[in-house]
Amino acid sequence: MSIAKASGFEALEKLMSTEPPVFLAPSSISEVARTASRYLFEKLKPFNPKSPFDQLLVDGFDAEQIWQQIDLQCQPLLSSLRQDVKRFAQNPKEIRKLGNLALKVSHEDDDVDEMDMDDDELEATESEGDEEEEGDEEEEEEDDVEEDEEEKSGDHEGIEDKFFKIKELEEFLEEGEAEEYGLDYKNKKGVAKRKKQNLRDDDDDEEDEDEEEDDDEFGAFAGGDDEEADKLGKARYDDFFGGKKKETKMKLKDLSEDDEAELENQGDVKLSTHEKDRIKLQSKIEQMEKANLDPKHWTMQGEITAAKRPKNSALEVDLDFEHNTRPAPVITEEVTASLEDLIKSRIIEARFDDVQRAPSMPTKAKREAKEMDDSKSKKGLAEVYEDEYVRQANPAFAPTTFSDELKKEASILFKRLCLKLDSLSHFHFTPKPVIEEMSIQTNVPAIAMEEVAPVAVSDAAMLAPEEIFSGKGDIKDESELTQEERKRRRAKKKRKFKAESAKDPVKKARDDTTENPKTVTGSEER
């Protein structure tokens, strides 16, 4: 055991003396490290009655497993240590009793210093194990290669080395706080620094983030530190959960308690971020609850008529509804330019999409408008039907109608006239004028043709259906028209009539010329 102890101590010394980079490289130093850790473990064993291990098992175990063993041992140790520190913080005198040291007159800074000192000494005196523990932890951290280094107060040489200076850290933190809270806090930092360090003693395995939080809180309380140290001992429930002012006294105690305990301390003027957030949240909650109780905004009420919402309120709200019409095109320069280009190209091509008039039938024979005969018909009704029947059955034998005879006469007259004219104009005289036979197209229904099959008339000479009747759109009888339709037709008729009358201006009545000259002059005078 003693040999082991000696070797362990030596190993420890050796470790402490080696340069940190050596730890990073795999080397024989691991063997030394293992012995050192085992030594430390043994040292700490008496303070940890509940530990399952008698010895630190290092042979054949990897770093993780060794660390786990150490961790198992250390955890209860740490908590007990914390409690001790708390006790000492409350009753500084106990330290004196324990430590048997002379304390200086209590100035809070000194107190803090003393506390620091006491803590250090306590750690030193109570057990080597603490230091060793720290060293253990150090080694563990270094064994694991990458780990954040814990902060200790300025007197701990074991912590500080080339890479890690506590003061540099403090400066960095102060700068950060100054950015956040303004430069005022920097001045008051000096007081708080020691408290910070004090805290860190307690919070060994705390992460940096928590420490920064503590820093912030300290920064906030920087102003009220002086008064409160004395009143620590008189902490009561009411002080925590009573008025605002009293709560500030408890900050130290709270900080010294749980690391992650809720801090309800508030300064009258300056609040922690947490407090501020809480206040904001509270106000928000109140607002929302109030809004829920109040009647809803009109936009949330479903169907709303204009009477139920304030005037012109629909203008303020961005309403979303389907627009049935396409939005008007935005005329930008590009659009105009594109249109102009199109127009130019079309003009060059001469490709105008003109509307072309639908071609009318080439030979559209006007249907025979039966003349309205005012006189008494010479034929009896029977004869009328007889003629009709004959025309239907035997179109060849049908007696020619009056219009047919007229046509014949007209054609004969025209031929004669043409002949005379041609003979007069020698240049264009054609010796044998071709007399065009004007074929009379009788509008006999085609069905009759098919049935009777006469040789004389062919189907080709028939009138096309379009020539008989051409109507556009919905043809309605007079009786079928609605009132609006009738009006429309009448208006159309009137328009037509007006157009025609405008074309052929009505001649003035002849009475004007035979009027008395007096009246004529009279009109002129006007």
Next chain:
Amino acid sequence: MAESTQMEVETAAQTVTLPAKPTFKPLKAHEMSDGKVQFRKISVPPNRYSPLKKAWLDIYTPIYDQMKVDIRMNLKARKVELKTRADTPDISNLQKAADFVHAFMLGFDIPDAISLLRMDELYVESFEIKDVKTLKGEHLSRAIGRLSGKGGKTKFAIENSTKTRIVIADTRIHILGAFSNIKVARSSLCSLIMGSPAGKVYSKLRSVSARLNE
């Protein structure tokens, strides 16, 4: 008679193949109603008495010769009587002849009335002016004047365009023609009675008659 016996035979022997269906010639006018003669009597209004006397032969000849219906004038009763003969081919001849005589009595001319004898689908429709519109005194006279027109030209225009014949007898109007033509003529006459000017009626007639004559 023969039919009933035939039916009895059928019901008696249904399993036996039925004999061929008998074909009977159509009954002659004379044989109908058990061989009795059929009559038609048409009364003669006093204003048609002398025209009847003048046109008697024109009436008699087609009826007797072509329709094969006996016709006589009962002077005492002032009626024209028609009777079927033994050789009257069709019972409708009697009716046609009766219609023809009746049309003449209404006031139609013989050539117009003859068409009734020739064609089946011609009818005579009569109505009164008061059926269309209640008119009294001068309004009535004016309506009648509107119907006929100057020299009867409106009436002739309707007649010619619709292939009908119209008789305006005081407040009674008779139209002779085919059914659709009668409708058209009637509508134009009614519009005239109601007061529309003749020009309007003409224009309407023009469009309608074109369609009718297709």
